[in-house]
Amino acid sequence: MTHYLLAVHGPTEMGEFGNYGSKEEMEKAFADTGAFNDKLRADGYWVFGGGLEPASTATVVDGQAETPVMTDGPYLETKEIIGGFWVIDAPDLDVALKLAAAGSKACGGKVEVRPFAGLA
C-alpha cells in the first residue's frame, strides 16, 4: 500500500459562500464531501483529511536563525492554493486516481494526487 496526498486546489479569494456560487451549492458540497469521507473510512482508505481556513489566516515561520521570524500570509503569492486535503492509503495509483475523481466531484475542486516518499 502507498500513501497519497489528495490536495484540493481552489482560488485564494473566497466569497460569501467560500468558493461556491451559492449557499445551496456550498451546502451540497459539504454534504457530498461528508459522504465521500464516510466512504473512504468504510472502505479502509482513510488516513487523515480536512479543510483549511483561507490562506489569509496563514503565518510563515522561519526558524532557521537564532530567533524565529514570523511573516503574515501564505508562503507563495499564487492565484490558487490548497483549500483542503486527504491522506489516503491505496494499493496503487489507479485506485488513488479513482478516489481523487470522486473526491473532486464531491467537494467541487481540482484534486492533485501525490505519493508520499514515506510516512513518519
Add this chain to the structure above:
Amino acid sequence: MQHERAAVERVFREEYGRLIASLVRRFGDIDVAEEAAGEALVVALEKWPESGVPPNPGGWLTTTAGNRAIDRIRREKQRDAKHQAALMDYDDTPHEPTGPVEDDRLRLLFTCCHPALAPEARIALTLRLLGGLTVPEIAQAFLVPETTMAQRITRAKKKILAAKVPYRVPEAADLPERLGGVLAVLFLVFNEGYLATGDGDPVRAELTGEAIRLARILRQLLPDEPEVAGLLGLLVLIEARREARVRNGQLVPVDEQDRAGWDHALIAEGHGLVRECLATNRPGRYQILAAINAVHTDAATAADTDWSQVVALYDQLTRLDPSPIVALNRAVAIAELDGPEVALALVDRLPLEGYHPWHATRADLLRRLGRSVEAKEAYDAAIGATQNTAERAYLSRKRGELV
C-alpha cells in the same frame, strides 16, 4: 563478425519487449529489468557468434537476464543493509506460459500508456521498453536533444515507481477508455513516421514499421477488440501507399499516386481486417478511419473512388467525434461529391488557423475555384506552417503552377 553482431542485435530487438515485460513482472522494477536485459545482450554478443543462436533465443535471454538481475540484487543486499530495506520482493517462480490477456507485454503497454504520464512520455516509454529503440534513436525520431529525451524517460520511470502506476491490464470496465490511450500512442508514433514534423527525412519508415509491429502484437493479445483490428487495418492501409507517396522529394497526393506502386499484400490484409470489423458491428473511430482507407484503396483509379461512401463514413465518424479536424477531412470528400465551392464554405467555418492541413485544403479548393490570389496566400500560410520537406516541395510546386 559484423554480420553476426547484426544478427544478434536483430534477435535481441525482436525479443526486447517480451524480455523487459517479463523481467518487470518478476522484479517489479523497470531499471532492474533494463540493466539485466543489457547485460544479457553483452553475454549474447560474446557467446552466440561462436555457439550459434540458441534454439529458443527469447528463453535464453530471459534466463540469462533473470540470473544477472538476481546476482545484482544479492550483491547489493550484501553491500548495503540500508538499501536492502528499499528493495522490492522479487518473484522467483519460473516463467509460466500464460493466456493472451495475461501476457506481460500487454501489462507493460498499459503501464507505458498510463493517462497519469505526459503524452510525449507515453510515446517515448512505449518505443523504449516495448519497441526496444535506444534513447538516441527515439530522441532523433522526435527531434529533441538526447539529454532531453533521456530526462523525459527517466522522469516517467521515476513516477511509475514512486506513484505506483500499476503493472496490470485494466479491469473490463476501464478497458475501453484505457485501450483508447494505448491506440492513440501507437497512432501518434505511426503519424510521426508517416508525415514527420521536422525538416529531416519526410517519411520515417522505422516509426511506421514499429507502430505496425506493436499494433500486430496488440492484435494478437486482444483479438476480440474491434478497435484494435481497426487501428491495425488503418495503419496497414496507409502504409501500403508509403512508397508511392513521395516522388523526387515531393509528396504525391492520393489522386496522383501510381497505384501499381502500392503494396497489395498490405491492402489485402487491411481489407480483411475492415471486413472483420464490419462483421463484428461494434464501430469505433479507428474502424471507421480504416473503412475510409479501404474505400480509397479499393478504387482502381482515383476517379473510381466511391466518394459518397467516404462521406457517409465521415458522417458516421462525426457522430462519434464531432471535432473540427474530422469536419475538415469530411469537407475534402464533399469537394469531390458536391464541388469545391460547397466544401470551401464548410472549411472556412472551422477554427483551425493553427493547423497546416487547413491552409493546404483551403489552398487546393481556392485553386480549383480559380481564385488564384487567395490560393497563393493560403499556400504561403500552409508552407509556413509545416517543416516537412516533401510537403513543402509539393505545396511550393502547386503554388508555382498558379497563374
